[in-house]
Amino acid sequence: MQVPKKRRRLAITGVAVAALAATGLTFASANQALAEEGCKVDYKVVSSWGSGFQANVTITAQEPINGWELKWNFPSGTTVSSAWNVSYTQSGTSFTGKDVGWNGSIASGQSKEVFGFIGSGSSATPAQFTINGDVCNGTTQPPTSEPPTSDDPTGNPGGGDKVDNPYTGAQVYVNPIWSANAAAEPGGDAIADEPTAVWLDRTSAIYGNGSPTTGSMGLEDHLDEALAQGADVIQVVIYNLPGRDCAALASNGELAADEIDEYKNDYIDPIVDIMGQAKYADLKIVNVIEIDSLPNLVTNVAPRATATANCNTMKANGNYQDGISYATAELGSLPNTYNYLDAGHHGWIGWTNNDPQYDNFHSSADMFGTLIGMNGMTADDVQGFITNTANYSVLEEPYWNVDQVVGGKAINQNPDVKWVDWNAYNGEIDFATAFRQELVSNGFNSNIGMLIDTSRNGWGGDYRPTGASTSTNPVTFVDESRIDQRYNKGNWCNQAGAGLGERPQASPEPGIDAYVWIKPPGESDGASEEIPNDEGKGFDEMCDPDYGGNIRNNNNPSGARDDMPLSGHWSSEQFQELLENAYPPVN
Structure with missing residues (x-):
C-alpha cells in the first residue's frame, strides 16, 4: 500500500464552513476543488450591534502576492468608520484597501488575516472582491479523480472534516x-x-x-x-x-x-x-x-x-x-x-x-x-x-x-x-x-x-x-x-x-x-x-x-x-x- 506523495489541497481558510455560510461568501464544498487561478477573500463579520459591525479580512493566495490592493462595493449606505493594518479609501459604495508594507507579502497557498475594520450600515458580504485587478472567489471546477489516500477505495478513510479540537470529549491513548x-x-x-x-x-x-x-x-x-x-x-x-x-x-x-x-x-x-x-x-x-x-x-x-x-x-x-x-x-x-x-x-x-x-x-x-x-x-x-x-x-x-x-x-x-x-x-x-x-x-x-x-x-x-x-x-x-x-x-x-x-x-x-x-x-x-x-x-x-x-x-x-x-x-x-x-x- 502506497500513499500518494502529492495531493491536491483546498485553498480555503480555516474558518468553519458554517461560519463562511453565515457571511454569505461563496465557497467550494469539501468535495470540490477550488479554481486554480486567482485568489480567495474571507470577509468575516466577527461581531455586530445595532447599525454597526466589525469585520476581519483574510486573503488566500494561490500564487505569490507581493503587495495587494483589495477592492469591493458595499451595500448602499454602508461606510467604514475606522480600520487597522490597512491604508484605505471609500468613495460612495466603493472601498479600496492597500497593504501597509509589512503585511503585503503572501506566499503561494498561504492564508493571512490582513486587516480589520469597523463599519456602519449593512454587514452583508460584498458580491465580488478583486485583488490587484483580479476577481477573487471565482467559479469552482468539478472534483478530479485522485488515487486513494489509504486502503479505503473511497480515498477518505473516516470521512468528513477534521474537528476543531481533537481532545474534546476524547479518550486519549495510554502508552x-x-x-x-x-x-x-x-x-x-x-x-x-x-x-x-x-x-x-x-x-x-x-x-x-x-x-x-x-x-x-x-x-x-x-x-x-x-x-x-x-x-x-x-x-x-x-x-x-x-x-x-x-x-x-x-x-x-x-x-x-x-x-x-x-x-x-x-x-x-x-x-x-x-x-x-x-x-x-x-x-x-x-x-x-x-x-x-x-x-x-x-x-x-x-x-x-x-x-x-x-x-x-x-x-x-x-x-x-x-x-x-x-x-x-x-x-x-x-x-x-x-x-x-x-x-x-x-x-x-x-x-x-x-x-x-x-x-x-x-x-x-x-x-x-x-x-x-x-x-x-x-x-x-x-x-x-x-x-x-x-x-x-x-x-x-x-x-x-x-x-x-x-x-x-x-x-x-x-x-x-x-x-x-x-x-x-x-x-x-x-x-x-x-x-x-x-x-x-x-x-x-x-x-x-x-x-x-x-x-x-x-x-x-x-x-x-x-x-x-x-x-x-x-x-x-x-x-x-x-x-x-x-x-x-x-x-x-x-x-x-x-x-x-x-x-x-x-x-x-x-x-x-x-x-x-x-x-x-x-x-x-x-x-x-x-x-x-x-x-x-x-x-x-x-x-x-x-x-x-x-x-x-x-x-x-x-x-x-x-x-x-x-x-x-x-x-x-x-x-x-x-x-x-x-x-x-x-x-
Whole structure:
C-alpha cells in the first residue's frame, strides 16, 4: 500500500464552513476543488450591534502576492468608520484597501488575516472582491479523480472534516509501556493511567527497536493498541530531523545535517503509510512535530552571541524548514491526523524587543509563517502549536507580574532581575495565548489551538511559595515569589526539584486545546555523564549537575539531577521526585 506523495489541497481558510455560510461568501464544498487561478477573500463579520459591525479580512493566495490592493462595493449606505493594518479609501459604495508594507507579502497557498475594520450600515458580504485587478472567489471546477489516500477505495478513510479540537470529549491513548513503568513505582498507580505520547525519535522506533522505554512496540503496534483500548486520540512525537536539536548534544539524532532525503523517504513516508491505513480511519492521530528545532534558527545563530556552529549549519542548509514542511504536508493530507508544531516556550522566545537582535517572539512566528507553501504545506495542514514540550516552564506565576513595579521600576525593565531579563512573559498560558495571535497574523488559520506540555512544570513541594514576597528589593521579591525554582529559564535538562504539573485535560483555557503530557514523566532528558551508546545521543554539559553554565543560560548552574541515564531512558529517582513535588498534588 502506497500513499500518494502529492495531493491536491483546498485553498480555503480555516474558518468553519458554517461560519463562511453565515457571511454569505461563496465557497467550494469539501468535495470540490477550488479554481486554480486567482485568489480567495474571507470577509468575516466577527461581531455586530445595532447599525454597526466589525469585520476581519483574510486573503488566500494561490500564487505569490507581493503587495495587494483589495477592492469591493458595499451595500448602499454602508461606510467604514475606522480600520487597522490597512491604508484605505471609500468613495460612495466603493472601498479600496492597500497593504501597509509589512503585511503585503503572501506566499503561494498561504492564508493571512490582513486587516480589520469597523463599519456602519449593512454587514452583508460584498458580491465580488478583486485583488490587484483580479476577481477573487471565482467559479469552482468539478472534483478530479485522485488515487486513494489509504486502503479505503473511497480515498477518505473516516470521512468528513477534521474537528476543531481533537481532545474534546476524547479518550486519549495510554502508552502501556510507560504505564507499566509508572505503576511499578511506589505511588505510581495514581497516575499510571494518564495519557502520554509515543516518541518516534529514530527510524527504528517506527518498527520497534527494543529500547528500555519503548520495548518492541512500533508505531503500528501502538495504533493497534489504541484501537484495542477504545481510544479516540493517540499522541505521536515526530522527532528525527537532520542535525536535530542543533543547540544541544543530549538529544542529537541519527541523521547528519545533510540527510534530508533519508528523513523524507525512510522516516516520514513510512509513518504516513502506517497512519493512512483504513483500519485507523476513526482514530485521531495528534502529531507533535519536531521539538527544539525552528526556534533555534532564531536564537542560536549568527550574529547572536548565543550562536552554535551546528545551528548556523542548519540555518544555512534550510533542512529544518524543508523537513518540517514536508512532514506537516504529508501527514496533514491524511483525514485523521492533527499536526501541532513545536513553538518553544516563554523562557526561550518570549522576548518582544523591536531590535531583531533581541526579538525572539515576532521573529519565530515569522519563521513559522515562511513554511506555508513549502513542499505543498498549507495553513490547513496545521491544527495548532505546542509550547513547553519536554520542558519545565510554569503555566503562570500567581504572585507577581513581569511589569509589576517593585523598588520604583517595572520588573521587566530592571537589568538587575536576571530571572526575567527583559522577557515579556513569565508563564506559558499568557505566552501561548499571545503567540497564537502572532501566528495567525503570520498566515495560520484563525481557529488554530495551542497545546501546553504540563508533564513536569508543577513545582510543588516544600519550596513552593504561598504568596508574594514583602521585599522591596526587586531581585529578592522575584526570587521569593516565583513558583519556578530553576536557576535560569534556559535550563532544560533533568531539573532537580521539579514536579508533575496539571493532569492532561481538554480546553483548560480559551485558545488552548489541551494540557498534555508529551514528555513521559520519569524519562531522562540526557545522561549526567558521558555514556557510550548506539542511539546517536551525545553528552551535554547542561545535564551535568556540576556544570556552571554558558551564555545560553546566562552562565548559571545547570540545575540538573545527578546519576541520570541517556535521554528517553527511565529514572526511578526522577519519577519519585516528580511525584513528590506534583502540583496539583497527586492524591
